[in-house]
Amino acid sequence: MTGPDSGVPAPVDSPTPPEGVIRTHPGRRAEPARELPETFLGRSEHLLEALPDPTYVVDVDLSTRPAGYRVVWVSSSLAQMTGYSVAELRDSAPELVTAHGRVRTALREALAAGLPVSVVRSVPRKDGTSYRATVSFSPLGPGAGGWGRWLVTVRDATEELASAVLAEERAAAEERAQRGLSLVARVSDILADVDSATALVEISALLERRIVPWAAFYADGTQLQKVTDLAGISYHRRDLRRQARVREVPDPVVGLFLDTRMQTVVVDPREPVDEGTLTGELLALVAQDDSAPDDGPLWLLPVLGRKAVLAVLAVRPPDLEADESALPAGELTTVLELVARRVGMAMDNLQLYDREHRLAETLQRAMLPEQSHVEGVDVWSYYAPSSEHAQVGGDWYDVLDMGEGRVGVVVGDVVGHDVEAAAAMGQLRSVVRAYAAEFVEPGKVLGRVDRLVAGMRIARPASFVYATLHPRPGGETWDVAYSRAGHLPIVHVSGGRATQLEGANGPLVGFGGRPRHTGHAVVRPGDVLVFYTDGLVERRDRSMRDGVAALVSAAEHIDAPDAAGIGEELLQQLADAPEDDIAVVVLRVPDPASDPTHTWSGPRERRWQMPMDPKTIARARHAVLRACEAWDIADTAAAELVASELVANAVMHGWGRVDLRLRDTGDGLRIEVEDANPSPPVVREGRVGRVGGFGLHIISRLAEWGWRPTPAGKVVWARVRAKEAWAQRPAEE
Structure with missing residues (x-):
């Protein structure tokens, strides 16, 4: 007698083995049973009928091939479960549980060893249907004629197996959700490095490793192009709304850029597309990408900013029917939308910061004066904002051509790095320019500035130095007149020696309250004057005094024959890692008698x-x-x-x-x-x-x-x- 099912052995602890799988119970090996009297079943039938699962008792003869089976007793519950009568089951019950192939061999071995054993299989009903059952053999001892007697329990496993399938589905769903969440978390980690110029490349590679065969980001400027930087495209973009109005042919990619809703647009490269459309441009770019698959549809998702679509995420979805590890379409779309939203917010934040950064820098540079070209002297000026702030600060310089060979130089510093500091700087610059045109002596200029600033109630304290330079009679030497309002001293380099012009110092602007003094120095042809703010010399690991000393030492050893060369070397030696705004003005009096063959050792x-x-x-x-x-x-x-x-x-x-x-x-x-x-x-x-x-x-x-x-x-x-x-x-x- 053989059954219709086959399978492979399953582990002992498998809660729901598949159909045809044998499960033995070595820990429950039966002791040799004593000889049962023929009246055993008669006295125990009411106990067997009370068992919760349908059962029957069978004698098995393993000495023959195939093994012999003889039903001794059948419970009424098995008859109810299968629809057969008890008499019919006495003849057919063995066929309900026996198997063939490897399962039959494993079952025979387990029965021969006297071990309890279970097999999962389909049990047919009389009406032609069937149900999944766990059939368990338990040894009862020797039966009649030396056959082995076994108690066979037929337990309905439909609910148990359904619960196992549901558990597997839940586990698979949890695993997919975990994959999606871990991918989105990794994208967030990549986006945290907003300075990375390859962030979009890393995100595309991550998507390709985890959920899709291929992914890339595209943005539109003067033309559609693949982007790898979170900054996107900085220059002007085309007017896509006008293009959409002019064209009668629908353009899915233009619609994606203009519609600020999260959606997924499917584009099939095999369908004809107008080459003049944005969709045609995108498909041409994808075709040129060697890493992109050759066939299959494209999924396009908008990378949304706060008010506009900044880019498009293009992916080639996996073959959902062939790839068992792929996320279902709905879950895949959800993960891609989350990635696109995070990228969009990061791009928008970076571009917003960049716009504010540029606006601040434009404001700062607009408030700085433009250096005038002054005949007869070599002047070089330089300004650099602090990289740690929004490029708004209070440092400024001014170079004034006052006529008759007279030159005016102003370098100042308003406390702070914000728009208020920049506004105060702009006011002071205008005030100093106005009084410099009216008064010749620097001390008087600073005194007038004090009085006006006190009336204007400028909230920010400021320091600055104002100096004038003009040739003395005969033209062999120049006179420098200067006055300082709490500012760092001018460095005067003459004959290879640098000194500080430390005189004529006073309180910060607006806190004078008493007359300002004017200092004087003599400058000869070839001499250099260096005006600067504290950003050039001060560091966290270097005091102001040490920084000024380093500037003096550097200025003594610079042998450049022009102001630009001197300033360049000062910046390289002292401003390699600035922590504050820097304003520098280098003024050199030309020396007609200098050696034209002089070799310069600087950069x-x-x-x-x-x-x-x-x-x-x-x-x-x-x-x-x-x-x-x-x-x-x-x-x-x-x-x-x-x-x-x-x-x-x-x-x-x-x-x-x-x-x-x-x-x-x-x-x-x-x-x-x-x-x-x-x-x-x-x-x-x-x-x-x-x-x-x-x-x-x-x-x-x-x-x-x-x-x-x-x-x-x-x-x-x-x-x-x-x-x-x-x-x-x-x-x-």
Whole structure:
């Protein structure tokens, strides 16, 4: 007699083994039973009928193959469960529980060893249906004719197995939820590093490792492009609303950018798409991505900011039917939406901070004066805000061309790093300029400023130094007159020795209450005056006194022949890690008798901050000539013309201020011009009668050039080689 089911052995402690699985109970091995009298069942039937599960008693003969089975007794509850009569079950009961294959072998071995054993299988009913049952064999001892007698219990396992399936489903759901939560938590950890330029790359890689085959972020600027930085695209974006109004063809990606709801748009690359649409641009970018799968639909989710869609998250979903480990579609969409929302908020916060940062910097730079070009003296100025604050502070400088060879220099510091400090700085700058034009003596200027500031009730205390420089009769020496309102002393460098002009000091601005004094010093050709704020010299690990001493020592050993070179080396030695705003003005009296063959030992780099003014173009040419003279570069015509064109483009098409940087590369000169307009330079076609449009063509003939974006705008650079190096350049350049 054989049954229809088969399976594999299961562990003893398995609560719900699958159908056909054998389960033995070695810990319950029966002791040898004594010989039972034939009247045993008759006296015990009422006890067996009282058992909670349907049962029957069977004698088993294992000496034959197949084994012999003989039913001795059947409970009425088994008859009710199966629909068979007791008489029918006496003939068919063995077939209800026997098995074939490996299960039959395992069952035979367990019965031969006298061990209790269980098998899970389907038990048929008379009406053709069946139910899952756990059939257990328990030894009762020897039966008639030497056969083994066993008590067989047929326990309905439908509810137990259903509970096990439900438990497995719950465990799987919990595991999927845990996967999703851990992924979202990891995304939050990545986004915590807002300075990371590769945050979106890391998030895409995380999604690909955990839940999807491929993912990437795209944003729209002047064109749609893949983005890896949380800052997104800094320059201007296209007017997608106008594009949506003009086009009659539906564009899913444009709709995704314009609709500020979280949604999932499915795009099939196999369907025809208009190449002029944003959807066509996206599909073309995905097709160019070597890491993207070749076929299958794309899921697109908006990366939402507070008021706009900042980017699009594109993913290739897994094959949900083939991949058993994949999240169901609903759960996958939920996880992707959570990721897109977190990325959107992080991008929005970063862009909001960046806008505030730029606004603060623009305000600060707008309130700073533009250095005037002064004939007869070499002046270099520099300002850098503290990186720890919102780039708003109270440091300022001013260089005044007062006519008749007289130069005025102001450097000051208002306490604080906020808009109030910047406003106080702007007021003081205007007041000082007004009185400097009226009074010659610096002490009188500071005295008038004291009285006016006391009436204006400026809430922030401030320090500053004001000095005038003019040639003495005969022109061989210059006179320096100065007065200080609690400010650091001017450093005077003459003949390789640096001293501090410590006289004429008084209380902070607004706290004078008594006449201010004026100090005097004599300056000779070649001498240098250094004006500065405390950001140049003070550090957490260095006192103000030690910082000023370091400045004096550095100034004594600088042998640069121009003010820009002196300032550059001071910054490199003292301002490598500034903790406060820095304002520096270096003034050098030219020395016509200086040795033109003098070799400078300092860094061969220069930088200038210039206004957006046509006069800046001439200043830039003058700066290049002075730097080339200091570096003993004879062939300056090409460098002068290239710098002039770069600065002219910045003045005409940029905004903010112009930053000019020069560096001697050994085989030529590298020129960099930065402005706040992030739009890239465009090579225009030159035509007869057209004004402009030839600048980049000229630069291309004289130098190698390029550009790169910056957090504040863009840098356009050019490398002008020496004639010998240009002739020997590699062909691929």
